[in-house]
Amino acid sequence: MNPKELAGKKAAEYVKPGMKIGLGTGSTAFYAIHALGTKVKEGLNITCFPTSQASEELAKSLHIPLMAHHEVHRLDITIDGADEVDPSKNLIKGGGGALLREKIVGAITDLYLIIIDDSKKVERLGSFSVPVEVVPYAWQVTAGHIQELDADTTLRESDDGFFVTDNGNYILDSDFGLIKNVAELEVKLNQIPGVVCNGLFIDMADYIICGHSNGDLEVY
Numbered sequence: 001m002n003p004k005e006l007a008g009k010k011a012a013e014y015v016k017p018g019m020k021i022g023l024g025t026g027s028t029a030f031y032a033i034h035a036l037g038t039k040v041k042e043g044l045n046i047t048c049f050p051t052s053q054a055s056e057e058l059a060k061s062l063h064i065p066l067m068a069h070h071e072v073h074r075l076d077i078t079i080d081g082a083d084e085v086d087p088s089k090n091l092i093k094g095g096g097g098a099l100l101r102e103k104i105v106g107a108i109t110d111l112y113l114i115i116i117d118d119s120k121k122v123e124r125l126g127s128f129s130v131p132v133e134v135v136p137y138a139w140q141v142t143a144g145h146i147q148e149l150d151a152d153t154t155l156r157e158s159d160d161g162f163f164v165t166d167n168g169n170y171i172l173d174s175d176f177g178l179i180k181n182v183a184e185l186e187v188k189l190n191q192i193p194g195v196v197c198n199g200l201f202i203d204m205a206d207y208i209i210c211g212h213s214n215g216d217l218e219v220y
């Protein structure tokens with residue numbers, strides 16, 4: 001089985017009747033959402049809250065019951081992917097551009113499960129550029145502030161122009177090289193005017209569920 005599917009299916013086993021579940025975004029979360037769709041079809045009673053329009057559409061297509069925004073206060077479990085995971089379970093997220101909603105949802109979650117394949121494990125975060133969500137207004141000024149933190153920043157593009165998040169913002173993919181102090185950088189980025197969110201998820205993940213291409217599963 002594909003390692004992403006292996007991890008996604010394993011994470012779905014943590015879900016019990018009556019739970020409120022956050023749905024992540026991306027090609028690994030896709031498998032977890034499908035596994036939950038199968039359980040719902042078999043009669044599992046859960047309600048879910050998606051982190052992106054894409055995951056919302058997928059969940060709806062699988063008839064997974066969704067919560068309205070005003071109904072969401074705490075979530076029992078969120079299952080989400082990551083672009084990099086270090087040995088302390090700190091993460092870089094936002095490769096799919098859903099970092100803001102993912103961070104909001106992760107922060108109100110009792111059990112935050114991160115599902116990855118083994119290519120995402122690193123000794124130190126930073127080979128993957130840190131996605132930074134910024135307001136479009138004067139984004140060049142915001143990019144300048146990020147560059148003052150010793151980063152190369154690139155405005156993310158899509159097929160038809162600049163990539164626009166579900167929140168109407170831009171993404172500056174910011175390469176800091178291998179990051180020495182991830183917690184400090186997370187705070188510094190948040191202090192820049194114009195930055196809405198950054199893709200460093202520090203001390204948030206409870207368990208990493210990692211699928212390997214030889215079929216092994218690792219949970220830690």
Ligand SMILES: O=C(CO)[C@H](O)[C@H](O)COP(=O)(O)O
Nearest residue numbers: 026027028081094095096098
């Ligand atoms: O943070 C994310 C989206 O904003 C994704 O979870 C992350 O990019 C991993 O995606 P994939 O499972 O497709 O590799």
